[in-house]
Structure formats: C-alpha cells, structure tokens
Amino acid sequence: MTDNLRALSITLVAEPKQVKGFTLTQWRIASLAPGDQGECVLALQLSMTERAAYRFNLTSASPRLFVRAGFSGQTPKPDAITASQDVAAGWLDGEQQVLEAPMPMAIQVWIENYLARHGEAPLEMRKKKRKGAGRAKEMPTKEQPQ
Numbered sequence: 001m002t003d004n005l006r007a008l009s010i011t012l013v014a015e016p017k018q019v020k021g022f023t024l025t026q027w028r029i030a031s032l033a034p035g036d037q038g039e040c041v042l043a044l045q046l047s048m049t050e051r052a053a054y055r056f057n058l059t060s061a062s063p064r065l066f067v068r069a070g071f072s073g074q075t076p077k078p079d080a081i082t083a084s085q086d087v088a089a090g091w092l093d094g095e096q097q098v099l100e101a102p103m104p105m106a107i108q109v110w111i112e113n114y115l116a117r118h119g120e121a122p123l124e125m126r127k128k129k130r131k132g133a134g135r136a137k138e139m140p141t142k143e144q145p146q
Contacts, residue, residue: 003117004046006110009038010067010078012099027076029101032065042067042081044107046114053084054111055120063103068096083111 013030016023031038044065046054057063066088069076072095082088088098 006044007036010040032101044081050084053086064100065103067099
C-alpha cells in the first residue's frame with residue numbers, strides 16, 4: 001500500500017424497522033476493518049485537499065468513516081469510502097446513500113501520520129483590502145474663479 005491508500009473490508013446488514021405500521025429495511029455497516037478479507041473491500045485514499053476535513057473529523061468526539069452505497073432507496077452497493085465529511089456531504093447532495101461507521105483506531109493513527117508527514121492544511125485567510133478600498137473618495141474640487 002502507498003502512503004495515502006488503505007484497503008478496508010466492509011460488511012453490511014439489513015435490519016427491519018417498524019415506522020407507523022410499515023416495515024422498512026434499514027441498512028447499516030456491521031463491520032469495518034483494515035484489510036481485504038471482507039465481503040466488500042474498498043480503498044480509502046487520502047487527498048491533500050481534504051486535510052482540514054480529516055483534522056476536523058479526527059478531533060470530533062467520535063471520528064467516522066463514510067461509505068457511498070449507491071442511490072437512495074436502492075439496495076446498497078458500496079463503491080467508495082472517505083474520512084472527509086465534506087466529501088460525504090457532496091455524495092448526499094447527489095442523492096447517494098451514505099452509511100457511516102466509527103473509524104478504527106488503526107485508521108485514525110494512519111491519518112494522523114499522514115497529516116504529520118504532509119502538514120496541516122493551510123488556514124484560508126481573507127486577503128486584507130488595501131487602505132481606502134471600497135470607500136468613496138473625495139475628489140478635490142477646483143475653485144471657480146470669480
């Protein structure tokens with residue numbers, strides 16, 4: 001494996017759920033572990049552009065991994081995984097199913113090492129405007145000869 005790629009094994013389970021007299025099937029991640037021994041194996045690839053999102057996730061009370069599993073309302077077919085809540089939000093905006101699971105400690109340590117090697121994402125700071133920018137300027141008036 002390269003320094004930004006890890007294989008993760010994922011097992012999904014369907015659970016019937018009663019909602020107002022109807023039975024719905026709700027899917028969840030039953031197991032998620034490093035390695036390629038599960039029924040579904042996905043590659044978690046870290047990206048330099050998502051470093052701030054990784055840090056945000058790692059500093060949360062419960063770091064999570066997010067799995068894209070096809071379109072909403074269909075039987076889930078996991079096809080991508082991320083540690084970035086921003087990427088997962090983009091998937092949800094595209095009407096994709098996103099399942100989440102606690103991040104294994106081995107993956108947390110791996111992401112911490114990645115951030116240590118490549119540095120934290122630079123803070124996006126607004127550029128300061130030059131003095132007087134955006135303000136109406138007084139125009140010198142010519143005195144009219146009388």
